[in-house]
Amino acid sequence: MKVRSRLLACLRGLGASVLALVSIILSVLTILSITFIPLGLGVFTTPVMISAVRAHANRRRLLAAQWSGVQIRMPYRPLPHDRRSGVTGQVELCTFLLKDPATWRDLLWLQVDMTAGYVIALLAFVFPPYGVEGSVLAAGVWEPIVDAGGTYWYAFIPVTSQGTANLAALTGLGLIALGLFVSPALLRAHFLLSRAFLAPTPQMALAERVERLTATRHDAVDTSAAELRRIERDLHDGAQARLVAMGMSLGTIEALIEKDPAKAKELLAAARTNSAEALAELRDLVRGIHPPVLAERGLGDAVRALALRMPLPVETEVELPGRFEEPVESAAYFAVSEILTNAAKHSGAERMWLDIHHEAGMLRIAVTDNGGGGARVNHGGGLSGIERRLGTFDGVLAVSSPPGGPTMVTMEIPCAPTAPRPAV
Template sequence: MTWVRKRFRASVGALEHVVGGLGTAVLALGTLFWLVIVAILSLVGIGLPAAHDALRALRSVADRERGRLTRWGPPVLEPGPVPAGLKATIKDPFVHRELVWLPLHAVGGFLLGVFGLTIPLYALQDITFPLYYRLLPPDAAPGIVWWRTESMPDALLVALLGLGWVVVAILAGPMFARIQAASGRWLLSPPPGIDLSMRVAELTATRAAALDAHAVELRRIERSLHDGTQNRLVAVNVLLGAARRALQRDPVLADEILGRAQDAAEQALAELRTVVRGILPPVLDDRGLSGALDGLAANCAVPCRVEVDVQSRCAASVEATAYFVVAESLTNVVKHSGATGVTVSVRRERDRLHVDIEDDGRGGADEGQGSGLAGIRRRVEALDGRLTLTSPPGGPTRMLVELPCGL
């Protein structure tokens, strides 16, 4: 049963991958036609002014494909905008590789996308055929059915064929996705020699983000200790001094002051525990990531469904980051989204931990509005992870976080 569930989840993910590839293939097809027209017009000199814009459009489409491939596997580094000027753009090694990739993805990616999408549609059409076959003439059977469908047994044979399409989709869907992505992973990656320098630049930026996140965390801990625990301890010290002075002349008053000092000490301990949990939640050690997220969902004011498919433990820093991402996201959902439900899905695929948080709220989430999203991004990027936020006005809001967790 576990194998079937994993294969089904992999086929659903592959279908999403193929549909996304079909979208970029349509863009690539349009860009290919534009480039061909510009190239033909450039032979007579009137297409040259549009050549640079056409190559910029090519870079935009290629970057969309790079982003799609990064969301579904190892990251593909983006080279940035094309150089200024047509001559510099033509000499750009990234442009050379993108020009080779464009027709391959425009044609091959489009055909694979259509074929990969058609199989599930065939399966749905054939499986549900017994429900509507009476509305069609006997010679109007769907798909590749060659027999007349005049009775329920004939329709059930069509449904059996639909189950066969389901098996094909489950087994072949991931293969279609890999083939469709192959040209992009081969040609859209940086050329040899450039990959290393880009990676060094990315790691430099990541290290700076990690240092910033560390500094922010230290300031948060200092502020929590200064504004909360330290003030409580000062109050305890003052109350103990007052009780000591009142002990001889008014024992009843001294007892009352000692009670207030005890209450203040208990509050200080509670605030100190809160600060400690903010550094590394002990619930992760006690119950693991799945149990810790179940606890967050149980305490969330908005109905929350949690799905965790992580067979082995990740590094403590990765689990802590995933925990804080979910905790801060649920806080944002309660405060800002107006949602009636939220879904948290966590799964591990090879060396990556994927956290998917989606709510049905009003959308419009913006990192610049102080909703904690910038802090989440800093935490994720400090571990060399990636965060993708989709929140159109009207919703839904979906946050995809990918964290490296080793093999």
């Protein structure tokens, strides 16, 4: 590891120790707020303080990932959407937050962070500066200090002469080297300690997974029912109506074929046109249920074909090791289709980029456009529906869309190849 990065770890240790001191303030204020709940005041202040604690904890999660590569998942339960307004709603919110086990783990983390966490973070910082102090003593700085206050102790060395000052300087250099060596490890240890309290416990993770699977199961059932209704409606209003009309035309042709051959020939041409249109509608319907190219060639070729049909140019980069389970391929294909279609309609983009690859057991999909940005995962919106469908496979969706663009929609689905890529 380079000296610069080790020095940076030392400075980050100082930043982490300052944040650990913030934990003291938040801990005191939150505990006081909870104790005021029986008086009524705490009902209004506790949600505010818990939100502040969560923001503080989320800041630590972000720094853990950025500074030491320590990933800390958020364990918080989503806030209820149907919360009432006024005092009643405030009471419900306060009760909901206090019933969340993550709230009490955050409070426990505050106690640990302002004690052991503070000490570890400070140790990650203190060695190099203290080493610099010892190093400058040999430059004659020791004399006025000793003259003013007598013997000056540096670490375990009593500095009373130039010789002992030189020894202190050597010790200081050693402390600088030691600090540069241990600072990254101590900083990582600080964040690992935080993860022990901020990450969800196995029980919390299991409860979250059960809740998510329950929700996605309901969504999958609702989606399937809606899809069946759509297919029935399309068949009834499209191909079925054309086939009925064609049957009636054939009956008329049968009656006219001897009396008025010219008219029968005209009706035969119309029936042929209706049959072609009915066949095209049936093909479109089948493609909407499960595209033939997806079944025959797999996800990679299917999304390439999809990109060619878009009204905007789409640059595709696909690197897949082979085929995946049919439900996974279908979910990924229709998610990409909906995102590309929405971007083409609403983003104002001139180009789009599609990247699909498989890595570390994850199918990763990124769709980017150079449009105006502002896309959000709103409840009941299209992106929300994609997120719920991916949740059926434990997949996740993330959206980055600042005002002015660009917009990037990233999806990950845990899966493994079921068949190798066919030889070309």
